[in-house]
Amino acid sequence: MNERLVSFATAAAIVVVAVGLTGCVWDLVGGNCTYKSVTGTAVIVSVEDAPTNGFNCNDDSVVVVFDFTPDDQADAGANDDGQELTIGSGMNPPRSWVNSNGLTVGSSHNCTRKNIQTGTCTPLLFELTDLNYEDAQAVCN
Numbered sequence: 368m369n370e371r372l373v374s375f376a377t378a379a380a381i382v383v384v385a386v387g388l389t390g391c392v393w394d395l396v397g398g399n400c401t402y403k404s405v406t407g408t409a410v411i412v413s414v415e416d417a418p419t420n421g422f423n424c425n426d427d428s429v430v431v432v433f434d435f436t437p438d439d440q441a442d443a444g445a446n447d448d449g450q451e452l453t454i455g456s457g458m459n460p461p462r463s464w465v466n467s468n469g470l471t472v473g474s475s476h477n478c479t480r481k482n483i484q485t486g487t488c489t490p491l492l493f494e495l496t497d498l499n500y501e502d503a504q505a506v507c508n
Contacts, residue, residue, distance in 0.1 A: 444480065
């Protein structure tokens with residue numbers, strides 16, 4: 368009987384410790400994310416047909432790749448080159464929208480890179496600020 372009591376007490380202690388550790392490991396801060404905005408320029412490096420099985424806005428979507436250069440080189444980041452432009456919930460944009468916004472290889476566009484400072488949202492965001500995103504929503508819906 369004593370062995371059972373010791374086994375039960377040991378098992379209970381393990382459960383208490385495991386629950387306590389799980390709370391520490393998985394205690395993530397969420398919501399109310401804040402970002403540091405870095406202004407700069409995005410230069411389009413490629414516009415190619417999107418894969419047919421990709422997350423595409425429509426049947427004639429393209430993959431647009433750009434490189435970001437911050438206005439202040441002190442703000443340069445390791446992930447500034449080779450970014451893909453997506454719209455809506457991360458879809459490849461339609462060719463007609465890309466063309467109407469002047470997104471051609473070599474074209475330059477105002478861009479803001481947003482680096483997360485607090486919270487658990489997307490850690491890195493880019494927004495080409497001179498594009499008409501309302502048109503994209505209309506084309507994709």
